[in-house]
Amino acid sequence: MDYVLVNNVVADEQWQQIKAEAPDQEQPNVISLVSAPKLGKYFGESGVNGINLLDRLTQRKYHLGQYRFFNDVPVPYWDKIFVNRDGSISIYDRGSEIAKEFLYPNTRRAAQDVRYTNLDGTLDYIEEYAYDGTIFSNLFYAENEMLEMVFYNQKFQPVVRYYLYQGVINLVTVENPETHQVLQRYNSLLEFYNDQVRSIVTEQDTVMINYMGVELTSLINTESHNILRLSEDPLDDQGNVRGNLADILYDRVKTIQTVQVSAKDYKILQKKGLPLAKIVII
Template sequence: MTIELINSLSDSALPGVSWQIEQVRTGKSSELWVATPHEDASYLARQLGLAPYQVFDIYAQRYLTAIDETKGIWWTDLPVPNNARFVINADWTKSIMSFGCEIAKVRWYSDAKRIVQAVAWQDSRGQIDYKDIYQRDGKRFATQYFSDGQLLVTEFFFGDEAIVVRDFYFNKRRDFVYANGQQFESAEQYIAAVINRQTNQTINITQFGRELTFVPKHTILTLIDNLTDSASNLQPRLRQILTDHQSPIGEIRMTDANFDYLKRAGLPTNHVKLVRI
């Protein structure tokens, strides 16, 4: 069967991504593969009507698992330095204070009051030093390290004791990824390597975003949205796909109306398949 591939579970409101999720939920596609890791992925998947085993986290190289939310970290149970105290500020932000100085900012899961999602620890200048990010079950999802307020490294644990993946940053951009004892020049290169190693099933996408940078050859592009952008011009990436013989997209699926638009625009349609959506 077909694997539906999306960039992020946070994109679930997009019409195309919503359609992909529904394909998996109703059994028309086998699985949902997600490129961007998220500490709350299991909860988000459940809210979308998906079982954990139906969602594969590409970055973590594993399927989601059920989370025991009763084991989340109650915010006053956080290990803190001596003399530190927990404060809820007037604007409902949360802080850890020590000797009158804020040493950390705390974020709760919005619908699980006082369960810790992230703690941003500050240096003596009040700038972020490092951030611990937690899953709803209290296990560490990732730790991020900063210098002069700029992100340097993200270490992903995905609930494990050991580091699974490291992202390194330079000049505010992700520089390279280290995983499986290998260095990858970009996150997209790493994601592509995982996909190629993990499956040979047909993959379908619906977006013109970063998915196009890591999908394998013969990927299907199903167009749920209109073919034009906000200025009523044909999506530039679609024009490129239609005319690029090296594109990883092997088939473009669309409705009759979209197909007629392409013909009127004089664009090649040899890789287009008409479908009812």
């Protein structure tokens, strides 16, 4: 199978480009790494085989056309939800604002998340809703610093947890949603990505990436045929060939077997005297 591996899908234009460049344009096979409540807008399209690492573990299915109405969010019984003149939404408890609600862009009623605050105004926790209105995650804070992210299945049972220290994810656990027994444990987000991507792609598959960041490192130890379709400028701000690209072309990074570049970029790399054996002009 031919896959496109992306970090995240954040905009409609980006999604259209991903589908246009996918090896199988009639039925794009797209793997995404980052958790994203909005992902259902794209992966829920007919004919798209979209695989998100978290959704795969939580077995989440998206239902286009459904959403959570903005006043259908969990609040204390007597609380009031007000739409302010500037379009923002406030939640009041006994006259004091305890939370703000945000809607999905370009919608008038679809709840995206609710951000609850402590008495001193610092964040307490955020509840995120998937594009179809189901509860997607809770993000827990202390002194405005995120400490834990919990991702749920569609029965509102926790399945995956990210634990953070000083803004860095240093532990990921996957648990049985019924018994809460920890089934898998990872010491970093990259370790989690590596293991989950390896469990999806096989040596018979082809995986295409566009960027040399987390997409590249998540392919470590895969046995698939991996292609870099270069979307970045091959040179950095100092006019040198980007380090990861040079390592790929010199085969110091063996994760990528083929590099697809434009004729313009090919000439740039040729002038720099880099090995061109992996390069294919598109």
